[in-house]
Amino acid sequence: MNYGFSTGEELIRLCENEKITIAEVMLRHETETCERSRDELVNEMFENLMTMQESIRIGLEEDQETMTGLAGNNAEKLLAYAEKSNMGPDMARICSAALAVAEVNASMGKIVAAPTAGSSGVIPAVLVMCSEKHSFTDRDLVNGLFAAGAIGIIIAKNASISGAEGGCQAEIGTASAMAAGALTELCGGTPAQALTASAMALKNILGLVCDPVAGLVECPCIKRNAMGAANAVLCADMALSGVTSIIPFDEVVNAMRSVGRMMNVDLRETAKGGLAVTPTALEIAKRINDEN
Amino acid sequence: MKDFSVFDIIGPRMVGPSSSHTAGAVRIGLIAHRLIGDEHIKSADITLYGSFAETGIGHGTDRAVLAGILGIGTEDPRIRYSVLLAQSEGVEFAVHKSDREMNHPNTARIVVESVSGRKFEIVGTSVGGGNIEIVEINGMEVSFTGDYPAIVLFYRDVPGVISKVTSILAETGANVAFMKVFRSAKRMDACMVIETDAPIPANEIERIKQSVDGIKEICAV
Structure with missing residues (x-):
């Protein structure tokens, strides 16, 4: 049996034929392509989960000082405001966790690239912070990470997960699509519903440019992690409630690739366009440069 | 079409903020560390080029390369404090920024010398996602990735x-x-x-x- 897949359609077919989850397809495919046992793979993913959980804790509990002093400690502010939050305390906690991990990353703390360091806050925030409400076990969350990985692989193969190639849609967009699909599956959605959630999440972020102030993974990257997490939860809820995506997942992924190719290089991580060239950003860049 | 491992997408575990400017920079430094081997390092001279020179300070690239030279891995939170570690271990070091055009935007040159006088000069590039390529050793053009022993x-x-x-x-x-x-x-x-x-x-x-x-x-x- 070959559990390999390159598209969402192939992934869903494998799930339906074998009557297994996306996470299970991913685990079986990884087992057949690498020389490690199923247990070793689960343990390796468990290590990733523990690092994710720890990065949320550190980001929420300890002071974070980024390398330039541009950002830090916004996660704690949002968390403290959670009870009054207009989007509800649950969503506020999820978004604050995304800020937390992104701030830890910007402060040279330890994170798990998912799919990249710049977008590392989205997936842990969504999966870990939803686990309490649904009583997900750590083993459930490990499955969620395998499912997220499967969705990310399809996007990496057919489009891109690099801001330099595809803009922010390729980083936060991909992370959000991965988180949306994984949460949908963890909440009992079918593989088709999971990819519907992923499709909607990616559609919502399509076209977002990568325009880091002073070329650093701080502004606007950290707050976009929070947006990516909120978007993932919204799209998982829509898919679970029966909302469908007009454009199927694979077509959305191809559209993302083509938008990335049309995107001017100034808007792809080079800090030569968008927010990076606003007067304020240029002043910040000059200050950082002068200090060093 | 390249086949990805699930751990290419969920992973690696690393110290941020950037896989290319931090994790990749550590790995270039680690190659210099391994060339010296068990011996104590006397001095390290680091030159950053291209995007490493332009945005390296804010990404901690300088500290990351130095951390690697000291044998600190990509997952180790001590990367941030490598300057202090180098000082406490008595390793002399200097970091320079150069505007010389290199083939790849994320390039670092490292000259390391051991206490017994063994000296190596390497040039490494960080090609994305924490992957690296060593392109020069002691003035000779080479090519390897450090992915294998x-x-x-x-x-x-x-x-x-x-x-x-x-x-x-x-x-x-x-x-x-x-x-x-x-x-x-x-x-x-x-x-x-x-x-x-x-x-x-x-x-x-x-x-x-x-x-x-x-x-x-x-x-x-």
């Missing part, structure tokens, strides 16, 4: 060295993944990089050094 042999370019080395490797049962030879000029300094599936035991490396004429140095990286 490797041995780097420095020797004088004379006939027979390659076959002697590979026959010893065959006796040890080592499976060679990639092997490349480089030389500065005919019959002059040469360098061989052999990447293997599993690390080659230290005693076998010593045996190659003792039994093959013309070998000046072998380093496991």
